[in-house]
Amino acid sequence: MISGHAFANENFEIIKLQTDGLYKKIKLNETGGSFRVPLSACVSEGDLIEISKNKVYTVCKNGLAQIFPYYVSKKNLERDGLEIDIIFKEITDADEFRSYQKLAASHYRNQRAFGRVSRLIARNFDPLYPKVIGYIELGTALYMNKARSRILNSPFSYNGISWQSWDTNALRANINLMVRITRCVVLPEFRGLGLGQKLVMSAIEFARDHWQIGGLKPYFLEISADMLKFVPFVEKSGMLFIGETEGNLERVWKDMGYLIKNSERVKEKEIVQRGKSGIVDQQISRMNRAIKLMEDNGLSFEDIIEKMKNLSKEKVLKDFDLFHQIISLPKPSYMMGLNESAQKFLMERIKEINVSRNKVAKGISIEPIEGPISINKVSVSFRSEVRRTRKTHAIQQAFGISPSHIETQIINDLSMSISPGEIILITGSSGSGKTTLLNMLSSKKEHSCTPIIQGDFFFPSNYRPSSLKGVHSKKALIELFKGKDVPSSLYLMGVVGLSDAFVYLKRFKELSEGQKYRFLLAYMLSSGANVWLLDEFCSNLDPMTAKAVAGGIQRIARKFGATVIAASPHYENFISSLNPDRVLRLTSAGEGTIIERDKFIELSGLKKRKIKVPSLKISQKYVDQIFRNQKVTTIREGRKNIRPGFMLFESKEQNLIVNVKSVKYKSLLNLDDFDAIKDGFVSKVELMEELERIYPNISERSTVTIIEFEPEIKIV
Incomplete structure (x- = not known):
């Protein structure tokens, strides 16, 4: 609330700023009154505020940064039979904050960012899921970024801001023209549905209209992160790869040596004061960790500096537990211009320098089957012997039967042809023969009774089926993909919705049932099989994860030409995402009916699930x-x-x-x-x-x- 004045295009200075719960309470000079804005608002004491009609801005050297109304945007997430409205906004509600905290606590990097931070949340209205299903943080740009310096080292001019080369003076004067994405987190159930791209788009909008620091609105948005080596999701939002950061491996011993020697002067703020830039805050935190490391491990100053001096990429793995919060390795870096001139400048510089990156490795290599799979007049029944006891005799008398054995027909006279690259869904009640049919397609005979099979199966010469198999290993998941490097392994797990660093390091037995199922899918994809047989498909996954997994399987299968035969009695949550070409409907009477997908959905009465914002x-x-x-x-x-x-x-x-x-x-x-x-x-x-x-x-x-x-x- 803004109070104490009738406003009409007037400017005021912020003379006092203090935290008030989820808000910043701002007091203006004597004639201006006071007001509250969300914690994410980009304001500081001494800033000049312009109040015009129904909007409030921070006055910057290169424009106006809006602080009221705060950022609110409705975006639609639509994929595979799901349509959900999501509100992207600054946190203004206690329930939103609590929900955000729970999601943040589950993230593998739950550490406070340095410098100014603005946080946007993805606010959900589906009662089945938390209020906050994702968030993105914007923060102060780090002072040094080798890839950025190389790109910006050329004449630039826009709206009163210019430089001839990106030297030390240009860096000091214009570092706040950069704003950095420090974190982007999506609830696991919503990964693979495009929510990350929506969060990045919201960050772009917020940065363009609301962010400022040091009296400068940003011209460039940037992000550097290890995960981008394997999952470059920001590319879909228009961000451009500019190279890799340098990391601090070569100089960490010099930086820490200077700071540790002068730690008392740092604490007294004689040198490197906090709050001046994100990199300064980060360096001070690293210094404090190094000092604690010395105390906890009984290391002298000379010992720890010698260890740091001898670090190399090969030795980092050995000493990672010791130094992981102090050293940083090179990371992929992306940028985008927040106005037309800045984006044009970036694109021209990338072309001029000839920036290129290694393609993200794909962990899937498939040779499609050479011809159709034919099922010709197949009937399957099982015979079980009846043991003579008083109780079985009582049943025989009660129902007027006297067999020495029972024969049950599961499948009756089924014929169909499955084309290369086709996706088939087999559905039906329990006991209708779904698993039996998949076992025959995989040449398995896993049944307590001997099957009686009539009819024929015809398979192409390069038929290589694979199904979900249990894993018995004490190794971390990332080590289980034989012959695959780390990028390929992460790609495989990302396809099935496993994209959490903690999960990569867990053993199979430590996973939840849903995570186990998704890993088995990834493990099967890595086998090179060209026919994927998926029994009980997505049966133990929640609706949103089932959509993400089925959508990932469908897109990969279509891309590489794999043939998919999935079986499940419950298909409502994923059929639109799996997008099968045909559905084989089995009944407990042994009948099998082949139905085209659209007709099956029509007959089933399935409708697109819509979650709308009030x-x-x-x-x-x-x-x-x-x-x-x-x-x-x-x-x-x-x-x-x-x-x-x-x-x-x-x-x-x-x-x-x-x-x-x-x-x-x-x-x-x-x-x-x-x-x-x-x-x-x-x-x-x-x-x-x-x-x-x-x-x-x-x-x-x-x-x-x-x-x-x-x-x-x-x-x-």
């Missing part, structure tokens, strides 16, 4: 009134099904989150002046004129819905 369209002219607390209701024609709680108001220029306090219904005739005033009008007459303009067919007998609300932040 939202209403609102004219921009009313947004100003809402921010200034002059409008606390909105009146809509008809009886609307609106519930108290979260509501997104959408206008052409901006989105606004409000809390719906109450919902009432009245006839148009019974509206009064009090209703009009709460809706921002002077009288009932003025309100009626506006309603008749918006709803030409409205009448006095028409029912209207009165929605009373309160915005999260407002200007008074």
